[in-house]
Amino acid sequence: MQYSIGIDIGGTNSVMGIVDKMGNILFEAELNTKDYEFLEDFVEASYKVLYPQINKFGFNEFRGIGIGAPNGNYYQGTIEFAPNLRWKGVLPLAKLFNERFNLETTVTNDANAAAIGEMMHGAAKGMSDFIMVTLGTGVGSGFVANGKMIYGHDGFAGELGHTIAVRDGRICGCGRNGCLETYTSATGIVRTANEFLETKNTTSSLRNLAVISSKDIYDAAVNGDFLALEIFEFTGKILGQSLADAIAITSPEAIILFGGLAQAGKFIFEPTRKYMEQNLLKIYQGKVKLLPSELKESDAAILGAASLIWNTEKILL
Amino acid sequence: MQYSIGIDIGGTNSVMGIVDKMGNILFEAELNTKDYEFLEDFVEASYKVLYPQINKFGFNEFRGIGIGAPNGNYYQGTIEFAPNLRWKGVLPLAKLFNERFNLETTVTNDANAAAIGEMMHGAAKGMSDFIMVTLGTGVGSGFVANGKMIYGHDGFAGELGHTIAVRDGRICGCGRNGCLETYTSATGIVRTANEFLETKNTTSSLRNLAVISSKDIYDAAVNGDFLALEIFEFTGKILGQSLADAIAITSPEAIILFGGLAQAGKFIFEPTRKYMEQNLLKIYQGKVKLLPSELKESDAAILGAASLIWNTEKILL
Numbered sequence: 001m002q003y004s005i006g007i008d009i010g011g012t013n014s015v016m017g018i019v020d021k022m023g024n025i026l027f028e029a030e031l032n033t034k035d036y037e038f039l040e041d042f043v044e045a046s047y048k049v050l051y052p053q054i055n056k057f058g059f060n061e062f063r064g065i066g067i068g069a070p071n072g073n074y075y076q077g078t079i080e081f082a083p084n085l086r087w088k089g090v091l092p093l094a095k096l097f098n099e100r101f102n103l104e105t106t107v108t109n110d111a112n113a114a115a116i117g118e119m120m121h122g123a124a125k126g127m128s129d130f131i132m133v134t135l136g137t138g139v140g141s142g143f144v145a146n147g148k149m150i151y152g153h154d155g156f157a158g159e160l161g162h163t164i165a166v167r168d169g170r171i172c173g174c175g176r177n178g179c180l181e182t183y184t185s186a187t188g189i190v191r192t193a194n195e196f197l198e199t200k201n202t203t204s205s206l207r208n209l210a211v212i213s214s215k216d217i218y219d220a221a222v223n224g225d226f227l228a229l230e231i232f233e234f235t236g237k238i239l240g241q242s243l244a245d246a247i248a249i250t251s252p253e254a255i256i257l258f259g260g261l262a263q264a265g266k267f268i269f270e271p272t273r274k275y276m277e278q279n280l281l282k283i284y285q286g287k288v289k290l291l292p293s294e295l296k297e298s299d300a301a302i303l304g305a306a307s308l309i310w311n312t313e314k315i316l317l
Numbered sequence: 318m319q320y321s322i323g324i325d326i327g328g329t330n331s332v333m334g335i336v337d338k339m340g341n342i343l344f345e346a347e348l349n350t351k352d353y354e355f356l357e358d359f360v361e362a363s364y365k366v367l368y369p370q371i372n373k374f375g376f377n378e379f380r381g382i383g384i385g386a387p388n389g390n391y392y393q394g395t396i397e398f399a400p401n402l403r404w405k406g407v408l409p410l411a412k413l414f415n416e417r418f419n420l421e422t423t424v425t426n427d428a429n430a431a432a433i434g435e436m437m438h439g440a441a442k443g444m445s446d447f448i449m450v451t452l453g454t455g456v457g458s459g460f461v462a463n464g465k466m467i468y469g470h471d472g473f474a475g476e477l478g479h480t481i482a483v484r485d486g487r488i489c490g491c492g493r494n495g496c497l498e499t500y501t502s503a504t505g506i507v508r509t510a511n512e513f514l515e516t517k518n519t520t521s522s523l524r525n526l527a528v529i530s531s532k533d534i535y536d537a538a539v540n541g542d543f544l545a546l547e548i549f550e551f552t553g554k555i556l557g558q559s560l561a562d563a564i565a566i567t568s569p570e571a572i573i574l575f576g577g578l579a580q581a582g583k584f585i586f587e588p589t590r591k592y593m594e595q596n597l598l599k600i601y602q603g604k605v606k607l608l609p610s611e612l613k614e615s616d617a618a619i620l621g622a623a624s625l626i627w628n629t630e631k632i633l634l
Contacts (some may be wrong), residue, residue, distance in 0.1 A: 019620040071600070080600070129470040143566060145469070152568020156603060157462070162598045163562040167484070174598055213582040245480040249460060249566055252467020281479045281491055283388070283397070287471060 001063040005050060005103070006306025009033060009069040009111060011084030011137075012133050016046060018053055019306035023121035025299055027053045039087045043096045045285035054101075064104035065097050066308030068113030068301060077107045087093035092153060095270055097294075106308045110134070110301065112149055112158060114293075115142025116257055117304030130252045133243070135261035135268075136297065137183035138173075139188075140165075147209035161185070164244050183238040186214040186260045192231050193217050202227040214260060216242075221267045232264065236271025243272065244279035257262050258300065265292075318380040323421070323623025326350060326359075327426060328401030328452050328454075335365060335370055335543045336623035341611060342437035342616055344370045350594045356396075356534075357403040360413045371418075381421035382414050383625030385430030385618060390474035394424045396562040400490065427451070427618065429466055429475060431575055432459025434621030439611040440573050447569045450477060450560070451608075452578035452585075454496035455490075455507075462567050478502070482559050500555040503531040510534050519544040531577060538584045549581065553588025560589065561596035564605055574595065575610035582609075 002303040003026070006014040010033060017028040029049045036042040054062060071082040077094025079087065108116075115132035118124040124132070128147040134140040139161030143150040150157045161181035162174055169178025170191060182188050188286075193212050197204070204227035205220050206212055220228035242254055261268055273290045280288075295303060320343070324333040334345040336493045341521060346366045353359035371379060388399040394411025396404065425433075432449035443450070443523040445464040450456040456478030460467040467474045477619040478498035479491055486495025487508060499505050510529050514521070521544035522537050523529055537545035560572055571595075578585055599604075612620060 016408035127470075129467075129474075145462055145467040145474075146465045148463045148465075150446075150567055152462070153444075153570035154568055154601075156600050157446075157566065157568035159565040159568075159598055163565050164558065164596070167558070176596070176598070196489075213334075241481065241484070246566065248476040249474065249482050249563065250467055251471055255472035279481070279493070281476055281493070283473050283476075284471075 001061055003057055003061050004063045004309040005054075005310075006302040006304065007046065007065065007067045008113070008301030008305050009067065009079075009085070010301075011070065014042070014204075014281065015302055016050060017302040017306070018050075018057060019303060021310065023303055023307075025302055026057070026177040034086060038088060039091050039093065039096060041275040043085075043100050044276035047100050057207055061101055064106065065101060066305040067093060067097065067107045068308070069093060069103065069107060069111040072107040072108070072109045073155040073225045074108045074112070074149075076150045077105065079107070079266060082248065104309075108125065108151070108155075108308060109140065109158070110116070112142040112151070112305075113142030113304035113308055114140075114295070115144055115304070116149060116301055116307040117292060117300055118256055118258070119144060119294055120307045120310065121303055122300075123291045124254065127253050129250060131160070131243075131250065131255045133239060133255060133257050134259040135184055135186070135257060137186055139185045143250055144252075150202045160246060162209075163242060163245070165238050169247070180238070180242050184235055184242075184261065189214050189231060189235050191263060192234055193227075196227055196231055196234075200227065200230070202230065203258075204228065218264045220268065221264070225279035229298040232267040233271045235261075236268055239268075240272045240275025240277075241279050243276045243290075244284075247276075248281055248315055249282050251284065254291050256291050256293055258295070259297075262292055263297070318377050318378055320374055321380045321416075321421065321623045321626035322371075322382040323619040323621065323631060324363065324382065324384045324459065325622050326384065326396075326402070327427075327616030328387065331359070332618055333367060334619040334623070335367075335374060336620060338567040338627065340620055340624075342619055343374070347617065351403060354403065356408050356413060359404075360405045360417050366418050367418075379420055381626040382418060382421065383430065383622040384414065385427040385622040385625075386410060386424060387426040387427060389426045391425045391429070391466075391468045392422070393421065395471040396424070402511055421626075423467070425468070425625060426457065426475070427470075428457030428619075429459040429468070430621035430625055431457075431612070431617055432621070433466060433612060433624040434496075434612055434617055435573055435575070436461060437619055437624045437627065439617075440608045442569065443456055443569050446567060448477075448560075448563055448567065450572060450574050451576040452503070452574060453576035454503055456502045460567055461569075475557065477563060480562070482555050487573060497555070497559050501552055501559075501578065506531050506534055506548060506549055506552050506578060509551055513548055513551075514546055517547070518546065519547065522547065535581045535584065538581070546584070550588045552578075554592045555583055556585075557589045557592025557594075558574070558596050560593045560607075561601075564593075564601050565598055568601065569605060571606035571608050573608050573610055575612070576588075576614075580614070591623075593627045
């Protein structure tokens with residue numbers, strides 16, 4: 001058994017592929033998640049896309065299916081109340097895939113899948129203790145300690161994006177205030193930009209734009225725009241402070257940043273590293289690496305999900 | 318091999334004892350830590366106290382020595398820069414005990430030792446995912462996930478007491494500001510009392526005291542003193558908020574409170590539970606038990622340290 005299937009379910013697009021043990025993606029496909037009213041329809045569409053390929057590579061060579069999904073629960077194999085999906089409530093994701101494909105299926109959330117992918121094929125190779133932080137539309141995280149993913153007693157561990165970065169701060173989609181993700185996600189940095197444009201007098205090319213994206217802020221920073229640099233400084237400060245607290249809990253060898261905002265390179269890494277170090281308890285200072293993901297953004301979702309199959313003790317039905 | 322030795326090194330007193338696998342303490346002794354200028358002298362004194370007993374029970378029946386010590390490092394077997402000990406720098410604690418006693422010796426910090434004791438003999442029996450929080454002179458913690466203590470890559474994980482509860486808050490002994498331990502330790506609650514006495518007009522029996530201890534605040538609360546109740550409410554709020562963030566990281570089955578302040582019972586548990594729940598992300602609400610330690614305060618230190626020997630994969634020399 002040398003292949004596994006990795007599926008990453010996103011609010012808009014879902015990607016899926018066939019992956020070998022070395023992390024090579026041998027086949028890849030995409031579905032528009034929003035096209036499917038019911039989860040069952042999505043499972044059927046996935047089957048239609050993947051089954052010819054599974055037959056081609058040989059069914060008996062497949063170890064199983066790994067799925068990264070928003071609010072995916074490792075223990076239950078379910079998606080539970082995922083706010084960005086059409087499919088509501090608690091849904092037996094692993095069970096449906098297992099029944100249709102006759103392959104063991106494991107589910108976790110997207111950030112945990114990315115962490116496992118990074119541990120098998122990326123920047124965390126050989127590490128037993130690290131934290132994966134995904135800076136995308138939201139902020140996700142996966143904590144690995146003693147060489148194992150921390151799923152927690154209920155399968156929902158690792159929500160660093162919903163720890164409180166600023167007490168009584170910005171309103172979050174989760175209904176609370178000041179969550180890390182309201183500051184350091186792609187949407188969070190845009191909120192910061194809009195706030196700074198209102199409250200600061202710094203001249204900025206961003207003032208010419210009707211609507212600002214995180215990419216616009218990056219482009220402005222590349223051109224030396226002072227306000228854009230201030231925005232990154234502020235974002236890195238909030239992120240660095242929160243990472244310092246996370247380090248005090250699991251004392252990882254490294255923190256790996258992944259996702260859109262992580263691609264801003266030094267603009268996000270430099271302030272984040274600076275404030276992380278400034279806020280660390282002395283015993284942790286200068287010890288924890290802050291690294292970019294080594295997985296290609298386009299491959300990571302599939303690779304991470306597929307890796308679940310090779311790095312799991314519980315296989316769910 | 319049915320016995321182990323548990324040693325708890327404290328800034329003022331150190332306790333040590335012989336423990337069987339069931340957690341019965343068969344012999345117990347105490348040394349005044351401050352009496353010993355050098356760690357070597359302390360090791361020798363421990364040997365003089367324990368060796369006759371080891372011989373009595375039979376040397377071959379002993380599995381090893383477990384030591385809980387401030388800033389104790391599990392991987393290195395060292396104490397490193399412990400601010401409350403006379404012995405400065407990085408000291409080879411496990412090595413010295415191992416050489417003198419000819420017994421395998423394992424070291425960790427006091428809160429981790431307490432967590433292991435609780436897992437073997439107390440409120441965390443049978444749990445794979447829990448957090449131990451010790452509310453003493455300082456605030457310590459031990460995180461267990463997947464049935465294993467999280468030591469982190471360097472052996473220093475689990476410093477919840479030094480996560481930032483209030484940004485730019487009270488000055489901490491560690492040199493930073495706003496650490497949880499400046500609010501929810503025995504000394505922290507006294508700082509709160511002194512602050513409230515200055516800034517609030519509430520009448521209180523505490524106003525009659527020249528110096529206030531945490532016990533005084535408890536006694537006043539028992540008598541219905543409004544200010545004392547406000548002090549506990551405030552302390553529980555800070556603690557509950559920090560616990561909610563910790564839950565978002567490891568999603569434990571339970572959080573166990575141990576130490577002097579935990580003995581204030583409902584006065585600390587009720588506000589802590591209330592604010593913890595209020596601050597939890599929806600998926601965690603109503604799921605995480607907040608429990609008092611089931612270890613006797615006097616036994617816990619020795620039991621926890623001794624348990625290290627039965628719950629460890631790495632034995633250090």
